[in-house]
Amino acid sequence: MNQGISSSTAQAQMNPAPSHLSHGGPDALGIPPHDFSTNANACGPCPPVLQALQQASVHTYPDPACTAVRQRLGRWHGVDAARIVIGASASELIFRLTAALGMIGQGRQAGAGVPSAHDPLPVRAGLPLAGASPLPPPVVWVPRHAYGDYARAAHAHGLPVRVWDTVRDTPQEAADSSRSGASCPLQLLWATEPSSPLGHTPEGLADAVHTRSSHARQTATVLQGVPGDSPPLWVLDRAYAPLRLSGTDPFTPAALDVVWQLFSPNKALGMTGVRGAWLVAPAACLNDSGSLQAELFGRLQALAPSWPLGAHGEAMLMAWPEPAVQQWLALSLDTLRDWKARLEEGLRRRGWTVLPSVSTFCCARPPRSALEAALSMMRPSDMPTPAADRFTPANQVPDTRGSSTPFGHAMRDAHTPGERTQLALLAMLRQQGIKLRDATSFGLPGWFRLGVRPPESQQALWRALEG
Structure with a gap:
């Protein structure tokens, strides 16, 4: 674990969806002039993409099949265009993927397969036989400190959620149940690399993905008659990969071929107001029509809206692979490295604890003096109302690794x-x-995540902290 962060195990009851949630960016007061709350590229918006948006055809419908977008992104990734799944945003794909997993779980529990629109599958011999023990619902694994929509999507679909600190925390339930003959659940594992809010590669993640690749080359993951081997379906959220400021991508192409990858370029382009994202599906979705991956792929297609992208989202995704866009992004990273070094130095000089990060943001904890000074300046009427999830972090969910203590202090x-x-x-x-x-909603009470901003915004922050 990182210094200064507790690794205590926690458990909480599932709560209804909050009425408003903690996010970065504009709020009820409008657009902040100096917005450190967002991870958007502070050098943006990207001029070539902005020009593409201005030229977008808004007088007609986009292609509902996103044919040109999928072909261009497929070439960009070096994969068959059929493996590209387009979504309205990363959050939309998170919820859609979770819904698809839940539907597969329901089909297994009901004892009958439900054909998908993409690839109609026969009723599987692999579903529970008469008199067999009922199958448990799918399990969703989320990082302890992560984007809250992973857990919120699972909660919305009534799926149990478990937390991992390192990938080694995830149990070998599938292998254990195979040896014991017991039913094992489907499992979905979310990981972000670089992670948010911490901005690092989670411990053990790269090795685990490569191990997963080796296993997949030996054994197809299919729905068996009496479930025996159901290793987790892995989803790597790559939103911050284009914003890596140090180090290299830890994954080989062969390893990535067996996991789902989620991409949303609007942060890297500095235009988070434009929505659009895509998944790169594992090769098994096309190569093995009887696989669980193919079943999930089919469900995703069946759950898609008729037009997943508007004209501006389509223009952004089409522009992403363009050489001029990638050149602008590479040059912007040089600027962001300089700005980040200034930000971290300024925070440390003022007594803040700053955690290391390879991306364009960092987590920092202010000294008590800064907190007490702010409190002395505030009238009770000026105190904000906490967001609904501020003290109930969405990623602090039932954890089966030994603790039965409710996460009651989060409700204090x-x-x-x-x-x-x-x-x-x-x-x-x-x-x-x-x-x-x-960062409380990330499971880090007492910490703040700061995105890199230009020097003038940093100067405004220093003046405010010193005033």
Whole structure:
């Protein structure tokens, strides 16, 4: 674990969807002039893509099959275009993928296969036989500190969620159940690389993905009559891969061929107001029509809206592979490295604890003096109302690794001293046009995630902290 971050195991009851959630970017006060809460490329928007958006044809429908987009992205990744699944956004694909997994689980529990629209499959001999023990629902694994939509999507579809700190935390339930003859659940494992909010490669992730690749080359993952081997379906969220400032991609092409990959380029392009994303499906989706991967792929296609992209999202995805766009991105990373070094140095100089990160953001914890100073400047009426998920992090969910203690402290009064000072700092800065990302909803109370911003925004932050 990273220094200063607790690795305690926690458990919580599933809660209804909050009415409003913690996110970076604009809020009820509008667009922050100095917005450290977002991970968007601070050099953006990307001029060539902006020009493509201005030239987008908005007077007609886009191609509902996204044919040209899938072909261009397929060439970009060096894969068959049929493996590209287009979505309205990364969040939409997260929810759609989770829904597809839930539908497969329901079919298995019901004892009958449900053909998909993409690749109609026969009723599988692999589903529970008469008199067999009922199959458990699919399990969704999420990183302890991660984007909350992974867990929220699972909660929305009634799927159990478990937390991992390192990939070694994930149990070998499939192998164990195979030896015991017991039914094992389908499993979906989410990972982000580089991760958010910590901006690093999760421990053991690269080795585990490569091991997964070796296993997949030996054994097809199919729905068996009496379930025996159901290793997790892996999804790598690559949103921050284009914004890597140091190090190299830890995955080989062969390893990536057996996992799902999720891409959403709007952060790298500095235009998060334009939505659009895609999945690269594993090769087994096309090569093995009887595989679980193919079943999931078919469900995803069946659940897609008629037009997953609007004209501007289509224009952004079409522009992404263009040489001029990639050249702009590469040059912007040089600028962002310099700005990030300035940001981290300025925070440390003012007593903040800064965690290492390979991407264009970092997590930092302010000194008590900064929190108390902010609180002394705030009137009670100026204190903000916490977001619905601020003290119930979506990724703090049932964890089967030994603790039965409810995550009750996450539901505590939002006006305990530590929380009050943290909210005061956020509110004080927001009044001055500066917004930070409270990392409590990531499972990191007391920490903030700061995206790299230009020097003028950094100067505004220093003035506010020193005032």
